[in-house]
Structure formats: C-alpha cells, structure tokens
Amino acid sequence: MSSARKRLRVPAGTAVAFQGELGAFSQRAVYQIFGHNIRPTPCVTFDEAFEKVARRKVPLAVIAIENSLAGSIHQNFDLLTKHSVEAIGETYVRIEHHLIAHPDALLTAIRQIYSHPVALAQCQKFLRKMRRAEKVSFYDTAGSVKYIREQELRTAAAIASADAARIYKMKVLRRSIEDNRENYTRFLAVALRGKYPQGGGKTTVVFGLKNEPGALFKALSVFALRNIDLTKIESRPIHGKPWEYLFYLDLQSDIRSRACSNALRHLREMTLYFRVLGSYPTY
Amino acid sequence: MSSARKRLRVPAGTAVAFQGELGAFSQRAVYQIFGHNIRPTPCVTFDEAFEKVARRKVPLAVIAIENSLAGSIHQNFDLLTKHSVEAIGETYVRIEHHLIAHPDALLTAIRQIYSHPVALAQCQKFLRKMRRAEKVSFYDTAGSVKYIREQELRTAAAIASADAARIYKMKVLRRSIEDNRENYTRFLAVALRGKYPQGGGKTTVVFGLKNEPGALFKALSVFALRNIDLTKIESRPIHGKPWEYLFYLDLQSDIRSRACSNALRHLREMTLYFRVLGSYPTY
Numbered sequence: 001m002s003s004a005r006k007r008l009r010v011p012a013g014t015a016v017a018f019q020g021e022l023g024a025f026s027q028r029a030v031y032q033i034f035g036h037n038i039r040p041t042p043c044v045t046f047d048e049a050f051e052k053v054a055r056r057k058v059p060l061a062v063i064a065i066e067n068s069l070a071g072s073i074h075q076n077f078d079l080l081t082k083h084s085v086e087a088i089g090e091t092y093v094r095i096e097h098h099l100i101a102h103p104d105a106l107l108t109a110i111r112q113i114y115s116h117p118v119a120l121a122q123c124q125k126f127l128r129k130m131r132r133a134e135k136v137s138f139y140d141t142a143g144s145v146k147y148i149r150e151q152e153l154r155t156a157a158a159i160a161s162a163d164a165a166r167i168y169k170m171k172v173l174r175r176s177i178e179d180n181r182e183n184y185t186r187f188l189a190v191a192l193r194g195k196y197p198q199g200g201g202k203t204t205v206v207f208g209l210k211n212e213p214g215a216l217f218k219a220l221s222v223f224a225l226r227n228i229d230l231t232k233i234e235s236r237p238i239h240g241k242p243w244e245y246l247f248y249l250d251l252q253s254d255i256r257s258r259a260c261s262n263a264l265r266h267l268r269e270m271t272l273y274f275r276v277l278g279s280y281p282t283y
Numbered sequence: 284m285s286s287a288r289k290r291l292r293v294p295a296g297t298a299v300a301f302q303g304e305l306g307a308f309s310q311r312a313v314y315q316i317f318g319h320n321i322r323p324t325p326c327v328t329f330d331e332a333f334e335k336v337a338r339r340k341v342p343l344a345v346i347a348i349e350n351s352l353a354g355s356i357h358q359n360f361d362l363l364t365k366h367s368v369e370a371i372g373e374t375y376v377r378i379e380h381h382l383i384a385h386p387d388a389l390l391t392a393i394r395q396i397y398s399h400p401v402a403l404a405q406c407q408k409f410l411r412k413m414r415r416a417e418k419v420s421f422y423d424t425a426g427s428v429k430y431i432r433e434q435e436l437r438t439a440a441a442i443a444s445a446d447a448a449r450i451y452k453m454k455v456l457r458r459s460i461e462d463n464r465e466n467y468t469r470f471l472a473v474a475l476r477g478k479y480p481q482g483g484g485k486t487t488v489v490f491g492l493k494n495e496p497g498a499l500f501k502a503l504s505v506f507a508l509r510n511i512d513l514t515k516i517e518s519r520p521i522h523g524k525p526w527e528y529l530f531y532l533d534l535q536s537d538i539r540s541r542a543c544s545n546a547l548r549h550l551r552e553m554t555l556y557f558r559v560l561g562s563y564p565t566y
Contacts, residue, residue, distance in 0.1 A: 066520075067520075068520055068525035068526060069520060069522055070520070071357055071519055071520045072518075074354055074357075180522060180523060182522070182523050182524070182525050184525050186526075213507070213510050213511070213512040213513075214506075214507040214510070214512075216503060216513060216516065217500070217503040217504060217506070217507035217513075218507075220499060220500040220503065221500060223497075223500070224496070224497040224500035224501075227496050227497070228496070229496040229497075230496075230499060230500075231526065232518070232526070232528070233499065233516065233518055234518065235355075235515070235516055235517065236354055237349075237350075237351055237352060237353070237354045239352055239463060239465070240463060240465050241465070242351035242465050242467050243351060243469075243514065243515070245515075
C-alpha cells in the first residue's frame, strides 16, 4: 500500500463507485487500484454500482468478487454478465475486523453489535464472549459505524475497518477480532466495455456449454494443452434452463499473448455462449 | 407425487429433520423422499438439522442444496463436508410462491409482505405492483405464514407454499406470483455415514487438488475417459488457504458400477483430500 505501488492511472477527481459507505473495505480497494486522487462514490447495493457504470453516471466501479473465507459473491458474477462492463484491474484487501464504538463508550456497557452478516459470522469467537450483546445485521460494515455515530449511541458497537473508525471519529474498542487471520477479499475494477485498454496477468471468461458428457473437460483442455493455469472456476445457474450453468474461469494468462488468444478462440468454438469479462493486471 | 412413486423405506414414525417451519418447501421434499409415514422435525437453521443427524438426535435430515434460479446453497456444501454424514437420496420440488394472508384480510389492505429473502427476490414483478406494501425479510417462508397467524395480523401477508396456507388455516390471496416458473429446488436426504446402503443413479464427491497447472483438467479426465457425465461442479474456499478450493462434483453414475468405482479410485490418487458424499437414487 506504499505510494510506490503500481496504480491504474485515471484523471484526478474521476468518480469511482463502490458498495458501502465511506470507510468500507471496498473503499480501500478503490485506493489500492487508483490511488487517492479519485472521488470515491458510495452506493447502497452492488446493483447500483454496476448500474452507475452501465448508464455512464460514473466511469468506474470497484466490486468485491470473492472472500477467502466466505467464498464467491455469486450475485456479482451474475451482475458482471448482465451488464456491458469489463474488468480492467484486480486487487486484494486484507480484512481486519475491529470493534468500534463512540469515544465515550465502554466495552462492558455494549448491548448491541451491528455489522454486515458476513462480518458478524467472521467474528464468532469474539461475539460468543460478548454474551450480553445482541448481534444486529446491517447492510454494511462502515454503514453501521456511521449509524452509531449519527444516533450518538453509547451502548452499541459496530464491526468494521480501522478506516471507518477514523472517518467517523469513533474509537476502536478491540482490535483484530476476526476468527481467522487468513481473511482477504478480492476486488475487480470495472468499466464500460471498450473504454480502457485490455491486458494483464489475469483473464476472466464466462461461457455456457452444450449439455453433453465431457463438455467441461473439453472446455478446460484448451487451457491444459497450453499450460495455462486456471486459478478459479465458478458456476452459476442459467435462468429458465434448470440445472444448466454458466462457467466463470480465471486464467493466469494475458489475452494479448498468442497462447491465451488461441485458447479462447478454441474455447469459443465449443461453447453456446462466450464472453471475455476482462484481461487485467493486479494492483 | 402419486403414492405409486418410489420411496425410501424407513420405519413408520422415523424423525426427519428439515430447515424451516411445518409447511416449508423442505417438508414437501421430506414427503417426496420418505412418504407421509414419518415424523417431520422442523429446525430453525440448516446447521441445526445437520447437527441433529451428526449427534444422533434424529436418524435423517432433508437439506436444500440448490435452486434452479438462485444457484447453490453454498453453506450446505460446507456443512455436508464438515459433518460425518452422507447423502442417501435426492428429490426436486417445484417452487410455487403464493401470497398468503389471514382469512379476513383483503389484498388492498396489505401493508407488509413477509418472506425469506430468496422468495422475495423471486417475486419481484408482483412485489413491484404492491407499491404500498413494505417487504420484510424473514427466516423462513412457512415461518412468516405462522407468524402472521399467531399475531392475527390483518394487514400483513406472506409469500410461501400452498401447504403453509393449509397448515396454518390461512387464505391464498394470489396464486403463483413467482417471476419465473422454471423454479425448482433440489434436496438431499442425509444420514449418518454407514447407516444406509449406498448406490443409485447419482454420486457426489468432494476433493482438494494440488495447486498446479492442469490439476482440475486431470481430475475431470477420470470421468471423461469413462464417459461418465458430470451434472454439476461447485467450488468452495478452504479456510486458512486463501484462493485454494474444495471441488464438489455430481456424477450421473452409480458407485456400485465398475467404471464409477475405478474413476473414483483414480481420482483419489491425484487429490490431497477426497471423500464420497453419497451415491443415491432420485425420488
């Protein structure tokens, strides 16, 4: 996260949409990809962030796609395919959860703990010790800090990032309360298709196959035969075709290379539906 | 659903756990697999249903594993692997959502609509027309009918099954309000490992691979080379090993066949972790 780190260069002040309130982990991802010289634009839902890009209200969005503990955010795979956007970069954010409260609050006086349900689930060991506090699901981690600040609650706390505590001028009551420290979220930067140059160490594709034995095996062969490494496979249902799927693959390969572009040409030949969702660097 | 349909025979009165209240779609799945001569045992969470089987409180549970629109219920893949259980049968339930209310209620007077968030999401077209009604997320479809009955609410309605309306003596205000009629949920019957005979048209396995290029391709080759059809692939994160996955495969194959047992022996050879989650018939 040093300033020497490679960034995706965009004009100063460019609006970048993300899901959550200021101080959300997504905002950190925005800064990791674009640096601090942009305008982070909070959205209530992922849908809203995608829509803003698709309708040209903002040029860019940063979207959480997978957490190393909770798994894929499947909804966002569906939204990537629904909208005419493409990925232009990825980044990984270490998720460190803190218990955050009003500067005057005392740990022993806390009776409600607000956070996003995934964050609550990732701090179960700590929460079990807080027996007298009710756990309350909220739409966003940073949003729960903001809410407690706005309502000036002294007996409520939130689970969120250190950034959220700083932004809303709140106190960290207990640091690093997550059960598992190997907690990372992967984010994609997305833009309207064709607006930014494509290419980088990772390529993501989505495709649908004929419903016949060995179809997926044959699809993967185009990469295996070229020693292209697959870092991730995900499947999502096709609406209206029960038990048929769209497959999402992440390849450790640059679409500008001959092997990758040939492999994709070969894959397209054997699919009913095919789209490159992006070829991009890691920031 | 005729009585001539094949059932999994268990002693009369056997307890079968399922997630949800009486009248949940899961209860219908219980009857489809075991017939009506069993004792359906409601559980608040999926975790509770699995725990009941693992701790020998009940011999059987029926668990929703995938919906044709919403996709896999990933949590239940994790729970299948966590507990020492195995699948002994599967069934498919057509999901038909109805708007259900107190017998004295009027459609125009409805101000809240309660249901499970997935059911709310699957009735968006209808809900958009009910502009004056607030949508309220509830833990269970049938549970929301039960709640409205218990509270004797006249201005609230629930989205749930016809069974739930019948059980709680409530009225169907509007039939089949789901956006997409191709809405099915697949359920697995699970028992403690080794308690019921294994074998049937479908086999489910879970495995972890070495992190090397072509690993998944080689794993799938054991089935492709034997013309064993893969009906489903799912990946889930391994906790503590960011960006490594467990893969779940459904095979159209009976573990008692030579091809299937050889393929699985071959697969086991190339995996770091391997387990058969069940080989079972469809009811």
